Amino acid sequence: MREADVEAVSALRLAGWRSAYAGIVPRSYLDAMTVEGDVGRRRTWFADPRRKSTELVAVDAGVPVGWISFGPYRGQLPEAERAGEIYAFYVRPESTGRGIGRTLLAHAHARMAAQRFPVSALWVLGDNQQGRRFYERAGYEADGGTQDDVYDDTTLTELRYRRALHLPGAAGRLGA
Numbered sequence: 001m002r003e004a005d006v007e008a009v010s011a012l013r014l015a016g017w018r019s020a021y022a023g024i025v026p027r028s029y030l031d032a033m034t035v036e037g038d039v040g041r042r043r044t045w046f047a048d049p050r051r052k053s054t055e056l057v058a059v060d061a062g063v064p065v066g067w068i069s070f071g072p073y074r075g076q077l078p079e080a081e082r083a084g085e086i087y088a089f090y091v092r093p094e095s096t097g098r099g100i101g102r103t104l105l106a107h108a109h110a111r112m113a114a115q116r117f118p119v120s121a122l123w124v125l126g127d128n129q130q131g132r133r134f135y136e137r138a139g140y141e142a143d144g145g146t147q148d149d150v151y152d153d154t155t156l157t158e159l160r161y162r163r164a165l166h167l168p169g170a171a172g173r174l175g176a
Contacts, residue, residue, distance in 0.1 A: 017030060020130065053087055067088070072084065083162070118167055122160070
């Protein structure tokens with residue numbers, strides 16, 4: 001991702017939220033989200049020299065159609081000394097089903113493994129059945145970790161998922 005991609009990624013993220021979380025996150029929260037607000041936050045974050053995340057953008061005909069953000073796990077995982085984390089991951093709703101998400105996720109896994117993270121973790125809303133199925137097909141499993149987020153006075157539970165990564169040079173295969 002380049003700084004020039006920020007506005008397109010913000011628009012993609014907003015479309016992803018409104019599609020994936022319709023009927024889960026309160027409509028008032030989704031309606032209050034704006035590309036302009038997200039662009040401001042994303043530019044500040046993107047310019048932060050302490051940022052440890054990596055951002056990848058999938059482009060089709062010059063237009064960003066997918067985005068994934070990942071880096072070191074931001075908490076403590078039981079039984080994992082080091083772990084990577086998928087922070088955010090969205091594909092344009094009209095582009096789903098074309099392999100874009102699988103490709104972005106595979107690239108993120110390869111980059112995390114190259115950084116010697118043996119495990120990748122992520123958080124997904126418990127009610128996001130489509131997202132959960134996608135991650136399960138990619139080898140992730142719910143590990144029992146939960147956290148609550150509040151959206152306009154509605155508390156929603158996120159589930160932690162994780163999967164092993166294949167480390168370069170490691171004997172055997174730890175994950176797909």
